[in-house]
Amino acid sequence: MAGKTLYDKLWNSHLVQQRNDGSALIYIDLQLLHEVTSPQAFEGLRLAGRKPWRTSASLATPDHNVPTTAEERKSGVNGIEDPVSKIQVTTLDENCDEFGITEFNMMDVRQGIVHVVGPEQGATLPGMTVVCGDSHTSTHGAFGALAHGIGTSEVEHVLATQCLVAKKMRNMLVRVDGQLSPWVTAKDVVLAIIGKIGTAGGTGFAIEFGGEAIQSLSMEGRMTVCNMAIEAGARVGLIAVDDTTIDYVKGRPYAPKPEQWDMAVESWKELVSDDDAEFDEVVVLQAKDIKPQVTWGTSPEMVIPVDDFIPKPEDQQDPVQREGYARAWKYMGLEGKEKLSDITLDKVFIGSCTNSRIEDLRAAADVVKGRKVANTIKEAIVVPGSGLVKAQAEDEGLDKIFTEAGLQWREPGCSMCLAMNADKLGAGEHCASTSNRNFEGRQGFGGRTHLVSPAMAAAAAIAGHFIDVNELVKH
Amino acid sequence: MRPFTVHTGVAAPLDLANVDTDMIIPKQFLKSIKRTGFGKNLFDELRYEDEGQPDQDCEGRPLREDFVLNQTRYQGTSVLLARNNFGCGSSREHAPWALDDYGIRAVIAPSFADIFFNNCFKNGLLPIVLDEEEVDELFKAVESTEGYELTVDLDAQIVKTPEGKEYSFLVDSFRKHCLLNGLDDIGLTLQEADSIKAYEEKRIQQAPWLFAERTL
Numbered sequence A: 001m002a003g004k005t006l007y008d009k010l011w012n013s014h015l016v017q018q019r020n021d022g023s024a025l026i027y028i029d030l031q032l033l034h035e036v037t038s039p040q041a042f043e044g045l046r047l048a049g050r051k052p053w054r055t056s057a058s059l060a061t062p063d064h065n066v067p068t069t070a071e072e073r074k075s076g077v078n079g080i081e082d083p084v085s086k087i088q089v090t091t092l093d094e095n096c097d098e099f100g101i102t103e104f105n106m107m108d109v110r111q112g113i114v115h116v117v118g119p120e121q122g123a124t125l126p127g128m129t130v131v132c133g134d135s136h137t138s139t140h141g142a143f144g145a146l147a148h149g150i151g152t153s154e155v156e157h158v159l160a161t162q163c164l165v166a167k168k169m170r171n172m173l174v175r176v177d178g179q180l181s182p183w184v185t186a187k188d189v190v191l192a193i194i195g196k197i198g199t200a201g202g203t204g205f206a207i208e209f210g211g212e213a214i215q216s217l218s219m220e221g222r223m224t225v226c227n228m229a230i231e232a233g234a235r236v237g238l239i240a241v242d243d244t245t246i247d248y249v250k251g252r253p254y255a256p257k258p259e260q261w262d263m264a265v266e267s268w269k270e271l272v273s274d275d276d277a278e279f280d281e282v283v284v285l286q287a288k289d290i291k292p293q294v295t296w297g298t299s300p301e302m303v304i305p306v307d308d309f310i311p312k313p314e315d316q317q318d319p320v321q322r323e324g325y326a327r328a329w330k331y332m333g334l335e336g337k338e339k340l341s342d343i344t345l346d347k348v349f350i351g352s353c354t355n356s357r358i359e360d361l362r363a364a365a366d367v368v369k370g371r372k373v374a375n376t377i378k379e380a381i382v383v384p385g386s387g388l389v390k391a392q393a394e395d396e397g398l399d400k401i402f403t404e405a406g407l408q409w410r411e412p413g414c415s416m417c418l419a420m421n422a423d424k425l426g427a428g429e430h431c432a433s434t435s436n437r438n439f440e441g442r443q444g445f446g447g448r449t450h451l452v453s454p455a456m457a458a459a460a461a462i463a464g465h466f467i468d469v470n471e472l473v474k475h
Numbered sequence B: 001m002r003p004f005t006v007h008t009g010v011a012a013p014l015d016l017a018n019v020d021t022d023m024i025i026p027k028q029f030l031k032s033i034k035r036t037g038f039g040k041n042l043f044d045e046l047r048y049e050d051e052g053q054p055d056q057d058c059e060g061r062p063l064r065e066d067f068v069l070n071q072t073r074y075q076g077t078s079v080l081l082a083r084n085n086f087g088c089g090s091s092r093e094h095a096p097w098a099l100d101d102y103g104i105r106a107v108i109a110p111s112f113a114d115i116f117f118n119n120c121f122k123n124g125l126l127p128i129v130l131d132e133e134e135v136d137e138l139f140k141a142v143e144s145t146e147g148y149e150l151t152v153d154l155d156a157q158i159v160k161t162p163e164g165k166e167y168s169f170l171v172d173s174f175r176k177h178c179l180l181n182g183l184d185d186i187g188l189t190l191q192e193a194d195s196i197k198a199y200e201e202k203r204i205q206q207a208p209w210l211f212a213e214r215t216l
């Protein structure tokens, strides 16, 4: 019999009951909650007179709607200007109070984007199942955890039963062999993967990322890769546990207590795919071929190396692709442009659950240090992923580097990733963004998003247009 | 979910075909963070003279006298008689939420829109399909007698009039089981509570750190 994949192992260890129709009940170890997708779930519990199955399996923090300017943040939830946002954040506070769920509220230094906060606190652990009413929950797979996004009715189901009704996915291995070139980061790797397999390439699969280039990434980098598994269509992204994982978890507030630590580490070492495990599909990339990536269109798969020519609709053989490209060209205003460097940028956003961790901020700071943001850039903002990331960055003096270069230093939250708060693009504005979705209107009505790594966003802020960061700074 | 077994209540005739979900609950009320509280805006445009706003106090709003549920004799209605294709239009689950919040427990019509029909079962509301002639008879009976009550017996699958006349209806056996026992998806999973507990007991031995309290 063939060996087991990491996904098989995680699935098996959480299987409560296999049903005849192919669905199964799987046990959920951690549910992360935020203000947008939880209110009706709590309301459902209340209406049915139900209690959460196990409150200690949940952790909550507001992130999507919270303002990120220090001024609007001063008085906590009461200071939120937008009434709908305020109601959602208040409702989360009240629900967590009523049901006894641990919450890092807006005034807590530990508040931040759920996918930054969970790992940072050691709430996300190897071998767990993690869910959240947010598709980027795949992030937590970086720890060798089975993690995926769910809908509001499922949020309620997990609260009430600690289980999820799920169907087993198929196994895909994406291997990146060899070593990455200077300034080629986790973001470039995952964008290159999406460029290769497409936004539907991973549909129905749990993708395990492996190979030398993935193994040599830090935990921050691994989270960036798994975060965007969903942009390749896969609800689950996974990376095997190794010393990097264990070192990261050690000493975090919610990590196993010292007396359980050795037992935990022992069991985590099993969280790798067996040598003879069989994957339904295997995709291989060579690390040396990956260059800094920039998306040119309105889907993450519309991505190219920074110095390539932008692909033209008329050169596409497939009629559907040709039409899709033509629509993207029009929306992105690419007429008369040949290369990404021909686009004049209006805004720069460094943040989001993809790239707002300390390593991301350090990389961006390295690039802008001692330089100035181009005067054609209307606004460049840096939004740390959590209060603790912000504090650490300030300890290291990164905030000064950013503000001296002309970037704004903000309070933690999702911010311009989805423009639910005041941080938005205007119609027609081009933005170099470290977030994960470049869909039409995602960062504001008519806004034009280009996805890049933090270093590439920083380089773009300085140049006023896209350039290979290697041209600006030696690694 | 609240179980549905036998229900007796005042019936009201809504003599209108193709009642869509936007009529049941207009779109301006969908921004709410709740599933309750939609009852006061049920049939908002048919029911009030003015245009309803979210979060508005509906007490003083001018009522349309011609609307059936505004008439004194139909106060406290819990069984709604309706015409063909009830619940068509958008898939909003707010429609059954609004009916339920108002106090409607069953809707009787010759036909229903699909998604609405499904959504009803998820929310403890019973949609009953009877023949067009049967529905017509019920309309006449309800209109001619003030305070006319109907009894709906789900287990027996019959609608009974005060005179003792019975109309039988069909219902999918799985849905019937869920509704009789008040089982929604969560209810069904909770029937496996013992398996879940057994899993937890085994798991806590293997990985006790997963069950640690996570305090602030």
Ligand code: SF4
Pocket (backbone or CB within 6 Å): A063, A064, A113, A114, A115, A134, A136, A352, A353, A354, A413, A414, A417, A418, A435, A436
């Ligand atoms: S940062 Fe963006 S993608 Fe991530 S959780 Fe927030 S809104 Fe979703």
